[in-house]
Every structure is written in C-alpha cells, then in structure tokens.
Amino acid sequence: MENVIEPLLPDLGASPKSDSDITAEARQNSEEQTSDNGDLTDALNRLIRVLHEGQEIYRQAAERTKSDWLQGLLRGYSSQREQFITELSNLAGGLAVMPDVASSVGEVLHQAWTELKSVVVGVSGDDVDILGECESSEDVTKEVYEKELLRGLPTHVQDVVQSQYQEIMKAHDQVRELRDSIP
Numbered sequence: 001m002e003n004v005i006e007p008l009l010p011d012l013g014a015s016p017k018s019d020s021d022i023t024a025e026a027r028q029n030s031e032e033q034t035s036d037n038g039d040l041t042d043a044l045n046r047l048i049r050v051l052h053e054g055q056e057i058y059r060q061a062a063e064r065t066k067s068d069w070l071q072g073l074l075r076g077y078s079s080q081r082e083q084f085i086t087e088l089s090n091l092a093g094g095l096a097v098m099p100d101v102a103s104s105v106g107e108v109l110h111q112a113w114t115e116l117k118s119v120v121v122g123v124s125g126d127d128v129d130i131l132g133e134c135e136s137s138e139d140v141t142k143e144v145y146e147k148e149l150l151r152g153l154p155t156h157v158q159d160v161v162q163s164q165y166q167e168i169m170k171a172h173d174q175v176r177e178l179r180d181s182i183p
Contacts, residue, residue, distance in 0.1 A: 039151075040092075040153065040154065040157070041092070043148045043151065043153060044088055044091070044092045044157075046144055046147075046148060047088055047144060047145065047148055047161065048085055048088050048089065050140060050141050050144040050145075051081045051084050051085045051088070051141070052081075052085065053137065053140070053141075054077075054078075054081045054137050054138070054140075054141050055078050055081035055082050055085070056078075057133065057134060057137040058074045058075070058077045058078035058081065058134060058137075059074075059075070059078045061074045061130045061131075061133060061134050062074035062075045062078065064130055065127055065130050066127075067127060070127060070130075070131075070178075073174075073178075074130075074134065077134075077171050077175075080167065080171070084164045084167075087160055087164070088160070088161075088164075091156075091157055091160060127178075127179075127182055128179055128182045131175050131176075131178055131179035131182070132179055134175045135172065135175045135176050135179060138168065138171060138172035138175060139172070141168055141172075142165075142168060142169065142172060145161065145164070145165040145168060146165070148161060149161060149162060149165060
C-alpha cells in the first residue's frame, strides 16, 4: 500500500524510513561505535603499557643510583607515570572501555632482556648509564604517544593524552640534559 500512496504525496524530501531501515542504521551505528571503542581500547592499552614500562624503568633506576637527588627525581617520574596510568584508566572506565594491561610477548621479552643486561653488565650505579636507559625508555614513550595523537582520539581523551605528552617531553629533555651534563 505504501507504493500506492507515495505518488499521491507531495515530495517532502526523503521518504520516511521503514522499521527495517531504522534497524539497519542502528546496527551500523552500533558496529561503528564498537569499532571506535575497539580502536580507543587499543590506543589506551598501548599508552598504559608504555607507561607501566616507564614507571618500572624509573623505579629500578632510582634504586640503582647512588645520588639522593637523582633518586628523588627518578622516583618522581615513576610516580608521574603511575598518575598518568590512573588518569587513562579512569578515562577508559568512564567510556565503558576496559583496558587490558596484561603484558604482550614483546614486553615480556624486553623485560627479560633488561634483566639479563643488568646481570651481564652489572648494576654499575653509573648515573650516565642509568640516565641513558631512562632516556631510551622516554624515546619509546614519546613515539607511542605521538602515534596515538596522530591517529586521533575523542577530544576529551586527546586533551588528556596531549597534556601527558607535554609532561613526558619535559621529562625526556630533563633526563637527556642531566645525562649530558655529567662528566
């Protein structure tokens, strides 16, 4: 009957959507949202993982240095990473996205390599070497943050990630300057 009445009605633009059209559109929107949430979950997971690694590297570095002021600085950066993890985890929870912070195979291998290197090379307590390890970790963190910022995130998440990125850049630059200033 719909086909009989349609020609009699004036053209008011798009014809009304049928229930099947509405259902198909809702399904497509749901799939796009799921895909978007999947992408967002993946992004938050990558950021949280790299922050966990940085937190641990700073914690271990603080334990290895003999300098009290450097220990304090490195512990501060470890705490900062922990705060960043909490911020991202809270954002994820507010978006009904559950981050997966389980270690990947690559992270497990990297941790094993770091521990092996420490045993083979020794825990020298050499501040230049310790700061060099911290800077290398910061390079990885910077790279992950830059990739996620370029991919695009929802505005409120992007703002938090951008703010954290600025702090990470400050830490990176300070660690590099300290390393370069030690004779």
